[in-house]
Amino acid sequence: MQQAKKPGTIKNLIYYKLTPVLTLFAVWYLLATGLNNPALPPPGKALLTFFEQIPADLGRHFLISSWRVLASIFISLFAGVPLGLWLGTEERFDRFFAPLIYLTYPIPKIVFLPVVMILLGLGDPSKIFLITLVVFFQILVTTRDAARSVSQAMILSVVSLGAKKLDIYRHVIWPAVLPDVFTALRIGSGTAIAVLFFAESFASSDGLGYYLMDAWSRYAYLEMFAGIIAMSLLGYLLYVCLDGLDRKACPWKGL
Amino acid sequence: MPGGGAAVLVDRLSFFYALNGNRVEALKEVSFSIEGGGIYALIGPSGCGKSTLLYILAGLLPPRGGRVLINGERPLPGRRATSLILQEYGLLPWKTVWDNVVLGLVIRRLPAGEIRRKGEKVLKEMGLWELRRRYPAELSGGQRQRVAIARSLATEPDLLLMDEPFSSLDALTREALQDVLQNILQSGGLTVLLVTHNIEEAAFLGRRVIVLTPHPGSVYQIFENPRACSPGYRKSAEFFRLCTELRNALEFAQIRAQDANAGCG
Numbered sequence: 001m002q003q004a005k006k007p008g009t010i011k012n013l014i015y016y017k018l019t020p021v022l023t024l025f026a027v028w029y030l031l032a033t034g035l036n037n038p039a040l041p042p043p044g045k046a047l048l049t050f051f052e053q054i055p056a057d058l059g060r061h062f063l064i065s066s067w068r069v070l071a072s073i074f075i076s077l078f079a080g081v082p083l084g085l086w087l088g089t090e091e092r093f094d095r096f097f098a099p100l101i102y103l104t105y106p107i108p109k110i111v112f113l114p115v116v117m118i119l120l121g122l123g124d125p126s127k128i129f130l131i132t133l134v135v136f137f138q139i140l141v142t143t144r145d146a147a148r149s150v151s152q153a154m155i156l157s158v159v160s161l162g163a164k165k166l167d168i169y170r171h172v173i174w175p176a177v178l179p180d181v182f183t184a185l186r187i188g189s190g191t192a193i194a195v196l197f198f199a200e201s202f203a204s205s206d207g208l209g210y211y212l213m214d215a216w217s218r219y220a221y222l223e224m225f226a227g228i229i230a231m232s233l234l235g236y237l238l239y240v241c242l243d244g245l246d247r248k249a250c251p252w253k254g255l
Numbered sequence: 256m257p258g259g260g261a262a263v264l265v266d267r268l269s270f271f272y273a274l275n276g277n278r279v280e281a282l283k284e285v286s287f288s289i290e291g292g293g294i295y296a297l298i299g300p301s302g303c304g305k306s307t308l309l310y311i312l313a314g315l316l317p318p319r320g321g322r323v324l325i326n327g328e329r330p331l332p333g334r335r336a337t338s339l340i341l342q343e344y345g346l347l348p349w350k351t352v353w354d355n356v357v358l359g360l361v362i363r364r365l366p367a368g369e370i371r372r373k374g375e376k377v378l379k380e381m382g383l384w385e386l387r388r389r390y391p392a393e394l395s396g397g398q399r400q401r402v403a404i405a406r407s408l409a410t411e412p413d414l415l416l417m418d419e420p421f422s423s424l425d426a427l428t429r430e431a432l433q434d435v436l437q438n439i440l441q442s443g444g445l446t447v448l449l450v451t452h453n454i455e456e457a458a459f460l461g462r463r464v465i466v467l468t469p470h471p472g473s474v475y476q477i478f479e480n481p482r483a484c485s486p487g488y489r490k491s492a493e494f495f496r497l498c499t500e501l502r503n504a505l506e507f508a509q510i511r512a513q514d515a516n517a518g519c520g
């Protein structure tokens with residue numbers, strides 16, 4: 001039980017980080033040999049292509065996409081968390097904004113891509129904006145709901161110690177919502193990559209989305225799977241970083 | 256140990272909650288006074304407004320009628336010398352024992368050196384020094400309650416308001432903590448208003464025991480208890496007599512409230 005939580009030891013690293021990856025490759029291998037079709041190349045070949053392609057072009061696309069995802073996540077975080085905290089604690093404002101949020105939340109934001117491209121051009125800004133639009137709402141709603149459910153007794157006990165509004169945010173509400181913010185970020189980073197793919201496959205000339213669609217259109221399945229590996233890697237790295245940060249920032253969690 | 260400690264005056268205090276446009280009466284013309292120093296017990300059935308009364312004394316709720324004075328002044332939230340321990344302890348799960356205990360000092364923006372000195376002092380007094388790096392989730396109920404008391408004492412209050420602080424503890428832990436509380440009072444300079452619905456606890460600790468009627472609370476009877484906290488008192492005939500009297504008072508208050516309700520209906 002306790003051991004599972006201790007990160008960093010070699011044994012744990014192999015057990016928790018490597019085994020799942022190997023399992024995935026094994027399943028992939030079985031499927032590919034069973035199917036025996038160029039549309040699903042075996043993992044070994046795909047990996048080889050992946051490593052060949054990194055210095056060629058894939059590395060550059062990977063970095064471009066990573067930058068777009070990271071920028072979007074940061075913007076969503078810095079806009080969504082404070083706003084969520086505020087709406088979650090100030091009922092008056094929430095009553096005004098909640099209908100707005102619920103009206104716009106379900107809209108699939110990718111339909112705005114054409115408009116966004118007209119307004120912001122074809123480069124990074126339009127893609128970052130679109131991803132941000134999606135991730136922002138997820139973070140906003142999660143943070144607000146978490147802030148709302150902070151126990152009143154806890155707030156009162158701190159107020160009785162003389163806490164002013166800022167102290168309450170700092171000592172009570174912020175740490176109380178932090179685990180939920182991390183959950184939102186984990187969900188959000190998956191969504192971000194999905195939206196990224198869409199944004200980059202549409203009137204675009206760089207990024208993993210472009211790389212994938214380009215390979216696909218040329219029936220270059222090995223390259224396509226190299227791109228898929230790169231995309232998974234991006235998601236995995238984000239996930240690992242978030243997990244590490246989560247553990248560092250919320251050591252009390254799960255006690 | 257009189258002298259020092261805050262004096263409290265509660266004068267025809269009334270309070271109601273507004274709930275969906277209705278008034279929920281919680282306190283009705285409650286009056287009593289506390290001269291200061293020592294433990295005063297407030298006892299009454301569940302829902303009679305004991306917690307509400309403490310919130311008002313802590314300045315977290317405003318009186319709706321009558322008035323409350325602490326050392327002659329109206330309570331304000333964060334009155335420097337009032338400390339409140341809530342029914343559910345109110346410890347912050349994301350802070351270690353140390354960070355919980357010094358929270359009041361941090362909020363008051365005390366210099367770091369002073370925070371360290373005062374935190375160390377109170378943790379050692381309360382026997383919590385070894386536990387200072389733990390989180391509340393890693394403590395027993397009794398230890399958590401000690402942390403809550405330590406946090407309240409760290410700010411060196413003259414009035415300590417405690418809402419059923421020992422209710423969820425086993426008898427021995429409870430008595431050990433009652434002794435801790437007594438020790439704190441030895442040094443003088445502190446008034447404790449202790450809310451409880453445990454008759455023995457009120458009878459042993461309270462130099463004055465205020466019995467409230469059922470909802471909406473008002474004062475039913477006040478008992479003087481000069482031998483409170485003295486050694487051996489827990490096993491004396493006087494103690495048992497007071498317990499019986501308190502029990503009777505609570506029961507009569509209950510019956511009278513039922514009669515009053517029947518009369519209304």
Ligand SMILES: Nc1ncnc2c1ncn2[C@@H]1O[C@H](COP(=O)(O)OP(=O)(O)OP(=O)(O)O)[C@@H](O)[C@H]1O
Pocket residue numbers: 272273274279280281299300301302303304305306307308342452470
């Ligand atoms: N926020 C609130 N809104 C409406 N009514 C409330 C609220 N808080 C308490 N009350 C009501 O006020 C009355 C007094 O509540 P209070 O919590 O002060 O009782 P108590 O004596 O502390 O009870 P217990 O011994 O169970 O802790 C109760 O009838 C309760 O239902």
Ligand SMILES: [Mg+2]
Pocket residue numbers: 305306307342418
């Ligand atoms: Mg109560």
